Amino acid sequence: MVTSLKNTKGITDDLSSSSVFDTPCSSVSSTSPDKQDVVIVLDDDNAENDIKIDKHSITDIIEKYDNLIVNSLIEKLEINTELIIVKPNLPIRICATAKAYSNLQDTHIIMVLNPRLSTSECVTKRQAYIHEPCPSFDVPIRTRVFHRSLSLLGFVFEMPCPIKNQNRYLVLYDNFTANYHSHLEFHLCLCQDFRRHLLNIDYKELRAHYQDAFQNSNKIKQSNYMIGNxxxxxxxxxxxxxxxxxxxxxxxxxxxxxxxxxxxxxxxxxxxxxxxxxxxxxxxxxxxxxxxxxxxxxxxxxxxxxxxxxxxxxxQNSNANxxxxxxxxxxxxxxxxxxxxxxxxxxxxxxxxxxxxxxxLTPYYTNILLPKFRMLNALPSISHKCSRQCVLSAEEHFSPRKIQTNPFLLPFECNWSIVDSKPRGYRTPCCQILYSLDDIEQYLYRTQSKLSIKFFIDGVLTRFQPSIDDYDKKFLILNDLSNGHENVKIPVYNDIDNDRPDNFNYITKIRPIDNRIAAALNDNNATSCCDCIDNCNDRMKCACFRKTLSQAQINHDPLVMEKEKNRYTLAYMLKTTGYQRKRLLNPISSGVYECNSKCSCHREHCSNRLVQQGLFVHLQLFKDKVKGWGLRALHDLPRGTFLCQYIGELLTSDQGHERAQSMDDKYQTSLDLVKQVHYEINNEGGDDIDDDDDDEPYVVDGSLFSNLGKYFNHACEPNMFIQNVFIESHDLHFPNLALFTRTHVKAGQGIN
Structure with missing residues (x-):
């Protein structure tokens, strides 16, 4: 039976819609879906409220055509069809129709029974939404929809497009927000008269918002907004x-x-x-x-x-204080x-x-990485025990031996992503979220990953962008100073003059000048080691970490003395002395003792092996007008990052003086740790031991055989420091001279 709207006007007087502003729909509140009411649904089409249009514009024709499409898809209602009733300031209800209607478009009232009250109820058709999710057809723009999980009413503004919106619907909501959804996330309204919905929005600014949006929908240009605006x-x-x-x-x-x-x-x-x-x-x-x-x-x-x-x-506008x-x-x-x-x-x-x-937030991060992160972070997480299988496929084509890009981007090549939260976290290839570098380090060891913890950062200063590659190629003298000896290429750039770097043989290990010095250097009888069988995660059990701390205590390292003064625990001092996730934040005067070949710990994932693994950051040798040849970073470097060693020929002090007679000695560096540490050790014991005249000092000369370390310049306020590191030999005569960043270094900044 079809009932005229005039006969029910008294019922509908109090059912006018109110808009929702800055709340999850003031006219909507949740309720249990299993509680069903029987309602009467009517359309409030009334000639008095009709909008008079003298001429049909193209927009009117399109709007009418879109309405016909939607109405043709909701032509009838079967008996006991479930509807979502959305009324102003009332909770939403799941209701069932009392009878079937074969021509819904021309029906104004739908009569149903309410089993709880044994009475009939009337609602306007624009307040009723199909309970079943929207089927997989193209829903046109201006379609009135309801998003149940958000409790928001809105209009479809964009139809799915693989290029424009990644095959998603864009919905504008009554609280001025907007969101992308699939067709299964919203419900269609029984009334699809766009203009009638606008008339029943009390808030005139919201009406103007919708009118402006849809009138100019075909005029919208590509936005130039960027993250950070x-x-x-x-x-x-x-x-x-x-x-x-x-x-x-x-x-x-x-x-x-x-x-x-x-x-x-x-x-x-x-x-x-x-x-x-x-x-x-x-x-x-x-x-x-x-x-x-x-x-x-x-x-x-x-x-x-x-x-x-x-x-x-x-x-100025508000005249505030x-x-x-x-x-x-x-x-x-x-x-x-x-x-x-x-x-x-x-x-x-x-x-x-x-x-x-x-x-x-670089353009590379926002345009390249961020879309990839969204896609990876949308993958569901499944509870499991992590193993090698978690990273096997992601690292199938990855090799850490030849690093072609910014090393801090390497995790993203292996399906890692950033989770932008507080704190910021990394999401693993198996969809687990890790918020600390300690957890990431353990994950890498547990999965036997090819990645190292040194490729991960936890600060916000380091920018995620590729190594600088926009310099003029005509001034590029050499593609690789190391001729393939290092894990990364070291380009040589000179836009000042036609000079080239000194001729020398590039080496990656100290080269003793004679067999006697080689025998002394390779003597590791006094070298201690640890018996860890993991990645030396427990520093209390690692003899190498403990030796670094004990030597610092014996030699009164300032930072260690300060910690002892403040009565820090031994575990805390071990954790904060030496490498911290393969970065050295502060120099240690007595030296760092890395794990060596005699140790039983993991070669790649040991947290106390860094210098021995070689160069991994991208540096460029360039010509400066004032200082001459120098080195600069091609990407951001966090504080404490290992740069390289100072490599050269190992000579005695006398041999160095003799060589200085025939060539420049500017590349000679003395290994003077013997006297400094030996003196302090003697004073600690309180013994009067005469200086051993047989302790012959040694020097490293980078004139003929060296690496890129010879080109670091001097600075009054340096952004790097030299650290003595002991690896295969614990002889104080033969420390490895390792260079680390003292501060955060920006891409393009000189290192000295």
């Missing part, structure tokens, strides 16, 4: 707030309200009407990561000035002080505080 978004009336873009997915952006205590993060469309018009990708107002290489100071200056400008304009205000940025959890400082030192201090997540 700071824009202003309207929220709660006409008030605009500063937000940072923290993610981008096709046509939508994820923003963070870092001025609000709630630290709310939402997705909106790139052409949303709530974005301040003056902020629509104005080059003067966006905080962007440039395509060309930029120094960290320039990046921070851009960030600081942009935030200051936005804050200043807001203060001026002074020091702090913005909490959820995207990097750093407080940004907005008070202008007079002194340059304080300004630099402020800029260092803003060094955060923006620093790693």
């Amino acid at each position: 700071i824009i202003r978004v309207r929220k709660f009336g006409n008030q605009y707030h500063n937000v940072r873009i923290i993610d981008i997915d096709c046509s939508i952006i994820k923003i963070c309200f870092f001025e609000r205590k709630s630290k709310k993060e939402i997705w909106i469309h790139t052409n949303s009407s709530i974005i301040e018009p003056s902020q629509q990708i104005s080059q003067s107002t966006k905080l962007s990561i440039p395509l060309s290489p930029q120094t960290p100071t320039e990046e921070l200056n851009n960030s600081y000035s942009d935030l200051s400008r936005l804050r200043k304009r807001k203060d 001026k002074g020091a205000k702090k913005l909490r940025d959820r995207s990097n959890t750093k407080q940004l002080s907005m008070q202008h400082q007079q002194s340059s030192s304080t300004s630099n201090e402020q800029l260092s505080i803003t060094t955060c997540r923006t620093n790693i």
